[in-house]
Amino acid sequence: MELRVKVLDFKTSILRLSQAIRQGVFLVCLGALLAAGFNGIRPGGLPWIGQWSPSSVTASYLQDLQGISLAEAWSLYQESKALFLDARDPVSFGEGHITGAMNCPPGETETSLEEVLTLARSGLEVIAYCDGVGCSLSPELARTLQRFGVPSVKILEDGWSRWLEAGYPIGEGG
């Protein structure tokens, strides 16, 4: 008797699951159809195929600022010709940053401005980075520093993630 109940329960569960899968597939199709229709008629809809290479993304999000490629940044790092500025908050910086980078969140530039200016004038290329494409911290930092007289600040877009992915040297702590 108990075995029959168990078999019945198992069958019911399988039936429920297969019903759920059928309904789920239908809901996905419905969602995809709605998405295609809505995206087609809305102004400023997203193209189905987009350009998502680091260089094209950098170009479209930096506007007036100058970007720098990861390869160039790495090359300058190896030649010790770059000053990396980490625009993220101190906690994120403490958890990990490009080795030798200075923590310089956009709202706290005054404390490190003198040092940055001196290093920039000594010939180092100033490179600001934060994390994620469209992260506004490094462009904000670059604009602030340029306003205060730093001649050129380049942006390493999506810098932290790409530096990490490339396996380049990182440091921890303050």
Next chain:
Amino acid sequence: MRTRIMAWCPSPFISCLFRWLLGALFLYAGVVKAADPHGFALALYNYHLLPGWMINPVAIILPSVELVVGASLLAGIWTRGGALLASVLLVIFALALGISLIRGFDIACGCFSTSSGAESITWLYVVRDIILFVMGVHIILFDHRTASLDLLLRTKSR
């Protein structure tokens, strides 16, 4: 065994509550992402998990799927399908968050906001998704169709 499990989840109101909660969350997430597809595409790109050609299609389709799932759970129509889809999506979200955290990325979640300046992801986000996943599984297994359109349609057709 099942009786024992049922004893833990006796109330149809619990699954109804879970259904409404998950439904409201998915609906909200879908609306936020559908309102700013460019911002959501950026958030997806920042995870560095999808190939470039997949980002726009996912950014277009996923918000609508979330809207449909949210509506299905809130209204209680094709509830099991909606709950299964929600559970699968939550596993995918938790995996994406976990992988990004392990890789040390300091990116915005893109879950309930498409702003790149939003708070960075933490392990709490993964825990949240796992809790929501458990709710989804609970709905699949124990939903009693309380206060649902499914029940209403069934009663009318009899």
